[in-house]
Amino acid sequence: MGLSEYYKDDIERVLISQTDLNNRIGEIAMQLDKDYKGKNLLVIGILKGAIFTITNLLEKMQKNVDLDFMTLSSYGDKVRSSGSIKLVMDLDRNVENTNILIVEDIIDTGLTMKWLLDYLYKKKAASVEIFTLLEKKEGHKHFVNPKYVGFQIPNEFVVGFGLDYGQYYRNVPYIGVLKEGVYKGE
């Protein structure tokens, strides 16, 4: 079947609506304002998947935060993890004694976040917490414990709100499940 020109033709169903995403991220923004009151905070967005979550979160937070980005890649092909992490774009700053909040799109096996936590603690960050928009609870092989979780989802491959399939579908404004036909022949 391949990819359609319009994303809607390829979406089987909406898993999480735009309204639910907005509301939940709003709750987390309020919680973060409270938890980091009186503390410095560096938000690190993980590109590219977390881009919608970061902008949505930051426009709702009232705290004055510092923002940076990293690019990590773990997926070897389009739907399966390669099992190894590649640091594609690093921070260009010293994070010693800094409180860090990682903003991630989804935790599946936990390998990416496990790697990043180790990396940032080696750089002597004061604290590192994770906000992941989505968490596949069944997927965890590596122990990671995100403090802030948007939604727990079943073990299905999802796209939208920044998450891709073969670099497409990131601009789907909700979290959706792809039609099976899109994967066929891959």
Ligand code: 5GP
């Ligand atoms: P982990 O290292 O936890 O296994 O995988 C995390 C990364 O895998 C995410 O940042 C994301 O890029 C990708 N990933 C895992 N599950 C999904 C999914 O259902 N949909 C999409 N689009 N990416 C996923």
